Amino acid sequence: MQLVMQADKQAAEVQRDFSSQFPFLKIEFFRKDAAANTFRKQPYHLPLSDIAPGHFKPGEMEVNDKMTVKEVEDILFTRFGLLAQVFRKSGKLWLETTMTDNWTLKQQNDHAEEIAIAFRPKTDDTDMDYDLDRDADR
Numbered sequence: 001m002q003l004v005m006q007a008d009k010q011a012a013e014v015q016r017d018f019s020s021q022f023p024f025l026k027i028e029f030f031r032k033d034a035a036a037n038t039f040r041k042q043p044y045h046l047p048l049s050d051i052a053p054g055h056f057k058p059g060e061m062e063v064n065d066k067m068t069v070k071e072v073e074d075i076l077f078t079r080f081g082l083l084a085q086v087f088r089k090s091g092k093l094w095l096e097t098t099m100t101d102n103w104t105l106k107q108q109n110d111h112a113e114e115i116a117i118a119f120r121p122k123t124d125d126t127d128m129d130y131d132l133d134r135d136a137d138r
Helices: 011-021 069-080 104-119
Strands: 004-007 026-034 038-041 061-062 082-089 091-096
Touching: 004 011, 011 026, 026 104, 061 069, 069 082, 069 104, 082 104
Parallel strands: none
Antiparallel strands: 004 061, 026 038, 026 082, 082 091
């Protein structure tokens, strides 16, 4: 997958392109607040050039499922000047992948998909873990 990074492209467009390939992952963009020495998540509607004012460089980035999260985040920073973090879906939550930055995007996405399947509500009565008629013969 090619991620095209243009100055006027909104963060939401990059997020959508990335998540179309990895539906259980998402990218969030941040800006360092020097005064508070913290990082602030940037709104989806902002153009990339506004997320990294004075640092953004346009270009393209090849993303594949063999890349690690760390590689993706490093390229976004070194090549485009964007501070980014990949998150993995875990049930209804989005978790930072900082503890698993060395996992590939495929590993991250597959793991999140397994969790989603495990938490999917069961709709078939045969999947119940109890038997309403178990004592019927007594």
